[in-house]
Amino acid sequence: xxxxxxxxxxxxxxSVSLVSDGFLGQAKxxxxxxRYSSLxxxxxxxxxxAQSEDDLKRNIREVTAQQVITGLTQQGADVGEDDxxxxxxxxxxxxxxxxxxxxxxxxxxxxxxxxxxPTRERIERFLAHTRRPADEVVATLTLPENRAVTVWSIAVNxxxxxxxxxxxxxxxxxxxxxxxRNYGLEHSGxxxxxxxxxxxxxxxxxxxxFNYTQGVMRDGFQANTTVGRFWRxxxxxxxxxxxxxxxxxxxxxxxxxxxxxxxxxxxxxGWPSVAxxxxxAPTDSTVTISRxxxxxxxxxxxxxxxxxxxPFIADSVQRSVNWQIGFTLDAxxxxxxxxxxxxxxxxxxxxxxxxxxxxxxLFRHARQPAWQIERLxxxxxxxxxxxxxxxxxxxxxxxxxxxxxxxxRLVPVVWDPEQFIVAVTGDPxxxxxxxxxxxxxxxxxxxxxxxxx
Amino acid sequence: MSESFNDGRFEVYxxxxxxxxxxxxxxxxxxxxxxxxxxxxxxxxxxGDLMFEVIKEELSARFPGMRFVDWTAFGxxxxxxxxxxxxxxxxxxxxxxxxxxxxAVGA
Numbered sequence: 001x002x003x004x005x006x007x008x009x010x011x012x013x014x015s016v017s018l019v020s021d022g023f024l025g026q027a028k029x030x031x032x033x034x035r036y037s038s039l040x041x042x043x044x045x046x047x048x049x050a051q052s053e054d055d056l057k058r059n060i061r062e063v064t065a066q067q068v069i070t071g072l073t074q075q076g077a078d079v080g081e082d083d084x085x086x087x088x089x090x091x092x093x094x095x096x097x098x099x100x101x102x103x104x105x106x107x108x109x110x111x112x113x114x115x116x117x118p119t120r121e122r123i124e125r126f127l128a129h130t131r132r133p134a135d136e137v138v139a140t141l142t143l144p145e146n147r148a149v150t151v152w153s154i155a156v157n158x159x160x161x162x163x164x165x166x167x168x169x170x171x172x173x174x175x176x177x178x179x180x181r182n183y184g185l186e187h188s189g190x191x192x193x194x195x196x197x198x199x200x201x202x203x204x205x206x207x208x209x210f211n212y213t214q215g216v217m218r219d220g221f222q223a224n225t226t227v228g229r230f231w232r233x234x235x236x237x238x239x240x241x242x243x244x245x246x247x248x249x250x251x252x253x254x255x256x257x258x259x260x261x262x263x264x265x266x267x268x269x270g271w272p273s274v275a276x277x278x279x280x281a282p283t284d285s286t287v288t289i290s291r292x293x294x295x296x297x298x299x300x301x302x303x304x305x306x307x308x309x310x311p312f313i314a315d316s317v318q319r320s321v322n323w324q325i326g327f328t329l330d331a332x333x334x335x336x337x338x339x340x341x342x343x344x345x346x347x348x349x350x351x352x353x354x355x356x357x358x359x360x361x362l363f364r365h366a367r368q369p370a371w372q373i374e375r376l377x378x379x380x381x382x383x384x385x386x387x388x389x390x391x392x393x394x395x396x397x398x399x400x401x402x403x404x405x406x407x408x409r410l411v412p413v414v415w416d417p418e419q420f421i422v423a424v425t426g427d428p429x430x431x432x433x434x435x436x437x438x439x440x441x442x443x444x445x446x447x448x449x450x451x452x453x
Numbered sequence: 454m455s456e457s458f459n460d461g462r463f464e465v466y467x468x469x470x471x472x473x474x475x476x477x478x479x480x481x482x483x484x485x486x487x488x489x490x491x492x493x494x495x496x497x498x499x500x501g502d503l504m505f506e507v508i509k510e511e512l513s514a515r516f517p518g519m520r521f522v523d524w525t526a527f528g529x530x531x532x533x534x535x536x537x538x539x540x541x542x543x544x545x546x547x548x549x550x551x552x553x554x555x556x557a558v559g560a
Contacts, residue, residue: 001559004494004530004539008554009479011543015553018504020560027559035474041559048499048560056500057507064504065511072491072553073483081476086467094464109468117463140473147470156468181536237468331533382500441532 002027003143003186006034016071018064020044022248026189028079029246033146037078040071088152091120104160108242111232115160126155129168130451138172139179143186145240149175157237161230166208167223170287171230173450174198177289178234180446187291187442189241192323193249194291194439196231197337199423200260201275202285204450212260214427217434219257228257253294261425265342269349274423277355278447285450290335290421291443295436296320302431306348310358313338313433314365317420320437321368321413326376327440330396332415335445338362339434341426355422363417367410374407421445483553488518492551494542495524496531501557508555522549530556 005015019027019041031039045059086092093103100117104110116122127134134152141147151172158171178185205212211221219225232255241247261273263282275286298316303309317336328334340348340358348358370388378386388411392402401411414420426432483489491512495501502524509521527545528538546554 001494001496001530001556003535004496004542005554005556007539007542008494008546008556011546012480013546013551013554014480014482016555017559018501018555018557020499020558023559035476037476037478039479042555044504044558044560048504048558053500053503056503060504060507061511065508068508068555069486069512069515072555073486075482076479082472085469085472088467088469088471090467091464092467094462096461097463100463100465103465104468117465118468119463119465123466141470146473148473149470153468153470156466160468233468238470327532330529333533441535 002030002034002039005039006036009036009039014040014072016040016042016068018042018044018068020047022047026246026248029144031079032082033142033144033240035146038076040076042067042071088150109237110160111229111236113229116162118156118159122159123152123155125165126158126163126168126171127151129165130172132172138175141179141185141239144189144246147238147240149179149234149238153238154234157233158230161233162222162226163230164208164222164226167227167230169450169452170200170204170208170227173287173448174227174231174289175234175238177287177446177448178239180448182444183289183446184442184444185239188235188239189247189249190442191248191250192293192439192442193252194293194443195253195256196289196443197256197292197436198228198231198258199274199288200258200286201263201273201280201288202450203283204285205260205263210258210260212262212425214430216259216425217257221257224257224259228255231255256292259339259423259425261423262342262428265345265424265428269346271345271349271355271424274421275447277418277421278445280447280449285452286447287450288445288447289443290337290445291439292337292436293324293439295337295434298433298435300431301344301433304347306351306353306358306361309344309348310361311365313340313435314362316433316435317362317366318368318413320435322437323376324437324440325368325373325413326381328438329373330391331441332398332419333441333444334414335419335421335438336366336414337421337423337436337438339423339425341430341432342424342428344431344433345424356417358422359417359420362420363412363414367412369407370401370409370411371407373411486512486516486519489516489552490520490522490550491553491555492522492526492546492549493524494527494530494554494556496558497529498531499558499560504557505555522551
């Protein structure tokens with residue numbers, strides 16, 4: 001919203017943004033990040049989503065309207081500048097392990113777990129694993145703090161996270177992905193509090209000893225765990241998402257460990273990896289990032305054929321889609337992720353099914369009754385009268401969403417089968433799957449190739 | 454190779470990245486609301502459309518010559534096609550002869 005205001009200001013038009021009480025501090029930080037001395041706001045009392053229509057109207061009349069006039073006719077107060085920041089090339093402290101950890105915690109540079117002290121020697125060991133110079137800018141993360149991330153600063157955070165130096169090419173690829181505009185980093189502090197799912201593909205999985213079998217999403221495997229921790233430290237230190245500041249997660253969750261696919265099984269059954277689905281070669285090592293609010297296993301999937309196995313999984317997929325559809329249906333941007341354990345994938349593939357056919361099955365069977373989607377939008381989100389048939393008539397939605405007028409008809413949760421992301425990973429011999437809820441339109445899947453040294 | 458510490462002391466570095474860009478002023482404010490055209494931009498969250506109706510009523514009551522451009526002229530400023538829609542704003546606003554913008558909802 002402030003981003004739109006900034007574009008208007010750039011075009012010479014004064015703007016005022018309507019901001020609720022809980023987001024006034026964030027508005028100030030974003031104003032600084034966008035490098036404005038002022039982007040006026042008009043206050044929304046409390047939260048507009050938790051007020052009756054009468055209360056909301058009264059608050060707008062009594063408080064907001066006058067601030068709109070003021071914001072459009074008077075220059076706002078300068079948000080000021082932050083204190084000068086340290087020179088990256090100069091040590092910030094000489095101290096014991098405890099003193100270093102206390103120092104970093106006090107300055108909000110740490111996540112609360114002990115860090116490995118980023119000494120020059122340790123940083124240089126990471127730098128030795130890339131051809132790129134230490135001062136090269138890998139990505140400029142415009143929002144929220146407009147910071148230019150160098151190879152050096154990536155290495156510092158990699159050391160702190162407990163990564164091994166040889167993980168450095170993965171860390172660089174992750175920051176390239178973080179800076180990709182298609183991913184939408186700027187939404188990383190939004191209230192649903194999603195966290196990033198990192199899927200790893202390619203020869204690097206085995207070269208660096210990542211776990212891709214039993215317990216693949218569990219901590220306890222250095223490569224998976226520390227690279228996942230690096231991501232969250234990077235969001236904090238390199239992007240600027242801190243809880244109680246720019247990270248407005250209502251609840252949030254901890255970072256996810258990196259999830260590699262089981263590429264031996266994929267090769268055996270002839271299915272493409274996620275990276276290949278995203279347009280890369282099977283020989284490429286890649287990271288794929290997307291933001292997920294949550295996930296749940298489908299436990300004890302039972303059957304000897306795809307027709308017996310997939311109904312349970314399709315049902316789990318449709319159950320995982322709730323509020324997200326309110327944000328994604330209009331543009332067809334939902335990207336649900338399904339993990340199949342190797343034994344499930346092998347059983348499905350043994351019947352001659354391709355991964356594409358699995359996605360088509362999910363498209364046809366992971367469906368919800370039309371009335372359920374309409375209730376979410378029309379009643380719960382307060383868009384009275386909204387319905388799928390009208391949206392199809394207006395050309396907003398494809399015809400498949402209005403094949404009849406029956407409110408009990410089943411409609412898909414995505415527009416196209418290829419919008420399902422299917423990965424093969426986890427305990428090779430357990431018949432469980434896992435389904436992730438995609439965070440609406442925020443955090444689109446982005447894949448980057450990992451460049452070796 | 455020895456670490457840059459002695460007796461368990463570490464010489465450590467700043468983990469952040471440098472901020473970019475110089476600060477700029479916003480657009481010149483309106484000298485008056487009289488006779489001006491205000492455009493509404495909405496991210497389709499939290500009843501912004503209702504807020505706009507109330508603001509229109511309030512502004513019209515105080516400045517009868519004002520004109521308004523509804524949010525539907527610009528589409529949803531949040532979400533999948535946000536970047537394209539926001540990039541198109543300057544041209545659309547000029548075409549629609551808007552003088553100022555109210556953007557909502559930050560919540």
